[in-house]
Amino acid sequence: MNLSERAISWLRAQERVPAITDQGRIIAAIQQAGAPVFEPVLQFQEEYGGLVLYAGRVPLAFGIVHLTTRTFWKPETVAVYFEEGIWYFECCNTQYPMEFCIDQNGHYLEDYDPIATSFDKYIEWMAMSDELYSAGWRAIDDWFATSPELAERFIREHSLRRIPEASDEYSGWWLGDEEGLKKKGSWWCYLRKAITC
Secondary structure, rough: OOOOOOHHHHOOEEEOOOOOOOOHHHHHHHHHHOOOOOOHHHHHHHHOOOOOEEOOOOEEEEEEOOOOOOOOOOOOOOEEEEEEEEEOOOOOOOOOOOOOOEEEOOOEOOOOOEEEEOOOHHHHHHHHHHHHHOOOOOEEOOOOOHHHHHHHHHHHHOOEOOOOHHHOOOOOEEOOOEEEEEEEEEEEEEEOOOOOO
């Protein structure tokens, strides 16, 4: 997937730390963990290893293998598990109390909740969030769970348009002139554009 200009610009502004991007070292760490090697997992490490985002003030250093560690992992090791026929690779070096994974197909998950079909799509989602926040859009309620039918009804009733480059089957953005809706995994949130005087 090619990133949009919005996502490329947002990504350039994010912090990076040194990362292991040599494919031989990545493969060796995966094999040492007893897992098969998957191309989407290699691509994730090569493209996003060392990317640092934040949950509040807690750094989230993305990648499946790291030069240093903030967790119980040893440097240059991979944490992996196999469940229901799918391999999952922990993909964030952090002390934040949450689990971040990339599965063998490149899907991105947070606490076992699928967030995006790829980390590229997650980057698009984050870039859209940043752009809308900068333009005065604000959440008007806490995150909530709802049925797809109720969400679709709200989208229709408010004539919201989907933002395709920042949306997929797991997460997305729907905007109108002054109202909107965002979805991240299983959770939804109403949005409203702030009125400026």
